[in-house]
Amino acid sequence: MKFTLSWLKTHLATDADLATILKKLNAIGLEVDGVDNPADKLAAFKIARVLTADPHPQADKLQVLTVDQGDGTPLQVVCGAPNARAGLVGVFGTEGAVVPSNGMVLKKTAIRGVDSNGMMCSSRELELGDDHDGIIELPGDAPVGQAYADWAGLNDPVIDVSITPNRQDCMGVRGIARDLAAAGLGTLNALIVPPIAGVGPGPDVRTDDAEGCPAFYARTVRGVKNGQSPDWMAKQLKAIGQKPISTLVDITNYIMIDLGRPLHVYDMASLKGGLVARKGKAGEQVLALNGKTYTVDETMTVIADDEAVHDIGGIMGGEHSGAQDSTTDVLIECAYFTPERIAMTGQKLTLTSDARGRFERGVDPAFLDDGLSIATFLVTHLCGGTPSEPTRAGSPPLTPKVIDYDPDQCVALAGVDVPADEQKRILTNLGFTVTGEAASFDYQDGMPISLPGHWAVTVPSWRRDVDGWPDLVEEVVRIVGLDHVPSTPLPRVPGVARPTATPEQLVERRVRRTAAARGLSEAINWSFLSEKEAASVGGGDWVLANPISEDLKVMRPSLLPGLLSATRRNMDRGASSVRLFELGRRYFKQGERATVGFVLAGDQSPRGWQTGKAQAFSAYDAKGEVVALLAAAGAPVANLQNFGDASGAYHPGQSGTLRLGPKVVLAEYGVLHPALAKQFGLNGTVVAGEIFLDAIPGKRKSGFMRAPYAPPALQAVKRDFAFVVPEQQEADALVRAVKGADKKAIVDARLFDVFTGPGVEEGHKSLAIEVTLQPGDKSFTQDDLDAISAAIVKAAQKLGGVLRG
Known part of the structure; x- marks a missing residue:
């Protein structure tokens, strides 16, 4: 969510500087992703006047200008712009300035043998527009020598805030201003909703999909004249990366960003009959404003007339019914779409838009009338025309949520002791209605008793994320500042902690x-x-x-x-x-x-x-x-x-x-x-x-413990055996066979040599195995060793092994 500092201050009366505002935004949970001031990259560019303009001696399309940049010392500049002339006032880049469009560092240089000390700039070079046919022309009374960014009002930082999915109210500049005001950083200005005197009945609109579009409000304005947006609106939109298109379109974008209320404007000349919000039909298609064609189905809400679909409801309008330069009669749509339907439709179509980002979070269902009135006022004020009465089809979900809240729950849940009066001020400034003591009861000895000190808190219509008293605690703590939450260790339970790892x-x-x-x-x-x-x-x-x-x-x-x-x-x-x-x-x-x-x-x-x-x-x-x-x-x-x-x-x-x-x-x-x-x-x-x-097999779950380790009292005996086996015989199998010849006496067997060559029959190999014998309560006798050796030789013979002589 991007907005300029000046835009924020149209809703927030504050003397706080930028650094203070940024710090407070982070403190109340509105994380600042970045700040960009366009004036920073234009600091080295000044207003200058062209004193003389003479032909370049070595080039037909170049001129040699004498430029006054306000310091009393005219500079010579070579310029190829066709509109360069004596008396022109423009924007001059001095030596050392960096051109924003390409990163070029200006320096004194010779162009076709003539020294040039800087550059007169075009709009594209300063990233102020697409015009590159000539250099910028300013009014003749523009103050020579002043920084261009200051004179043009470009010294207006753009703030980019990351809005979490639950904060739908902050998808508009006014919602962010409301939070800052509640945090004590100023006063929220009153929102002016102009009264609209409608002439004649409202347009023919209805909703046949109460699940996807519960409410569809609309108004027509006839006799409008579309054109370029006024400078103040175009400037604000361009500052945050929105490209101005036309006054009618820019009005809807401006209200969406300013108040978090998406709208849409239809060219009535393109409509055939009334408009209806309904479920899509299998195979229906719409050419959207992004130039792509989308196929809708029965799970999606669309806006259609008698002949075709004109809008993917709440996400993107159609290209052929949008406002054009030649539009004279418009229909302004202000509808409420359910967040779940918008989210599923957007995912199915893999289609994103600014409107979707707001509707799927949940816009204010109580702001339809006011939003429509503000949009109608701007259309008539900037484009002229005569508005009709509004048509209100359906009804938005307006059942208020009332929460029983005890101020003591704040310290109990969050560990932050905020006085009750301060909690009430915070909640009230955030738009919650706090009244007296709620009818709250508990039971003692089977009889109901009242609990004094509770409040009945009514949740504002724009805060669908608040459901219970823990959410109210979160709001209070967030505005007080998350840095005030103490780091309290969990209580240590007496005794030895039980293991938690599986x-x-x-x-x-x-x-x-x-x-x-x-x-x-x-x-x-x-x-x-x-x-x-x-x-x-x-x-x-x-x-x-x-x-x-x-x-x-x-x-x-x-x-x-x-x-x-x-x-x-x-x-x-x-x-x-x-x-x-x-x-x-x-x-x-x-x-x-x-x-x-x-x-x-x-x-x-x-x-x-x-x-x-x-x-x-x-x-x-x-x-x-x-x-x-x-x-x-x-x-x-x-x-x-x-x-x-x-x-x-x-x-x-x-x-x-x-x-x-x-x-x-x-x-x-x-x-x-x-x-x-x-x-x-x-x-x-x-x-x-x-x-x-x-x-890997797990340990056996038995009630018996393994016997304690007891080192053997007698020394182990080692014997080496060499067996001639077929070449394809695996050594591992022979070692296992040897080890298993006497499981009680043989504790280990390992291969230590492989030999082929003289003395070993061709197609065979000699495998030498070291066998470790461990006596028990008495030492081995020679008869014992001979018996074990015989068992080992017999086990090897089963695999084709012959004791090597």
Whole structure:
């Protein structure tokens, strides 16, 4: 919501300066997004008079001017404007000035061999209009030497305020002025509603859609003469970025911004019969004022005559029935549209407008008559014509809301002790009606008793967001100032606080900390992907019907695409090593799945000591990260089984999965498939992995506690075994078989060597396994060790393993 300081002061009588007003706006909850003073960029431009104008000796279309800028020293200026002449008064840019339209810094220069000391400016160069055919011509009595912005009244700051959806009353300058007045920054000027003496009956209008348009008020004005808006109106509209079009159109825009009341003006010559607010019909179309054609349906409210639709009700008018330069008879529409209908229509048509922004918040339903009268007065005052009587079709929702309010509720809810008289002043200045003591009762011993000190507060018609007494407290505290709300800690409950984090949240915390401790940086990506990215990892189950972008259409089935995109962005910016992880959700038909994903790309850091060069990541690096994060998540990593069939996102033969049995997949990892890496613009070896937190078995909920840890009294025994197995035999399966040969005595088994070559039959390999044996209450005898060794050899033989001699 933009407005100028001078516009604000037409409603607010105040001596406060700009800084004070801005501070107060922020204090009462109307956040200032920005302030722009057009005079700032025009400070170096002065009013100057052309003393002489002679032809340029080296160019037919240039003139050499002598310019008086008011300091008594005429300057020579080369100018190509056709209207440059002696005696002309215009706007002169001195040396060092910056031209607003193109950012050019003016300096002394030679043009075709003739020195030029500045520039006489056109309207376009100063961003004051589109005229570029010649330099600006000012009245002959304009004061030479004065700053042009001050003389032209351009020293008027434009304030941009962010209005939250609940503050529909502040979508007009008057509503903002009302808030400032209530905050003690001045007095709200009375709103003058001129009486209109209508001649003849009102226009033929009605509403057949009470749900979408409960009230349709209108008046005709015949014999108008349209044209350019007066300077004061055009100046205010241009200052806030509104392009003046014509007097009739500008009147509606001015009232909408000034009072928050959208209106529309129809050229009666384009209408066929009366106007009706009704529901649209399937297939009906309207060419809107933005030049686009929209198809309406039965869920939308339209304004139509006997032949065609002329208006998407409350959002945008039609192009062929709007006011034109040749318009002589107009119909002024002032209607009330329900916010819900406007919001749904705007979303369906993806159509936004200033009117929609106000109607979907909710305009004042009691301001139809006054709004119509003010618009009629401006039309007749600026364009002439004879107004008719008004036609009032339907009735707006005007049932008042009355709230029982106790002033003590302010300190009880907000912690701010505001005297009752001050609360009453604030509410009254905001437009609320506060009367006496309300009929409020409580019960004691089964009998009703009155509660003194309560007020009956009537909510003004323009505040549909206020529903109960907490809203009144909010209004009081907001005007007093949110900075007065004390920072009061919550009371501490005696004893030990109960944990609030769920087991799942605790697991995620441990995993996040472990990943960060291992040198990975956390990424937070969108949960949405493009269809192409989703297809690259198997496709997604959830596709949005109305995405904010085609690139954010599918709920992600994997965390890899987001991480790979982030990796590419980092490497495009010169990162030589990227280590990213993300903890988020994947989405499937069965629901959401908590997942940890990571990507390692580029070179490992620091450089390897063997070669002095950085090494690329490998699948084993990915496996190391997976195992560490699974351990942090509480997975039984000692029982994991390694399978080689990872998803299609990974390189075959250089990837795998970690499982608890054949069906329970806890993670997959490996080198990224080259095609996928190419799709995301990544070069070199990229490794990645995903850990499926939802698949990790939870702790058993039993009433028994784990026995306390007791270190073994006897020293462990280690034995090495080398087995010759077929080359295709997986080492992991052999290690698991060896470990399971005697579950009581064998506490660990690990592969420490793989050998092929002399002494090993072709097509086979030698796998060396270190086995750790832990005695219990007595040491192993030789017979015990022999029995365990025999069991180990027998277990290996089941997989084709032969003890190597």
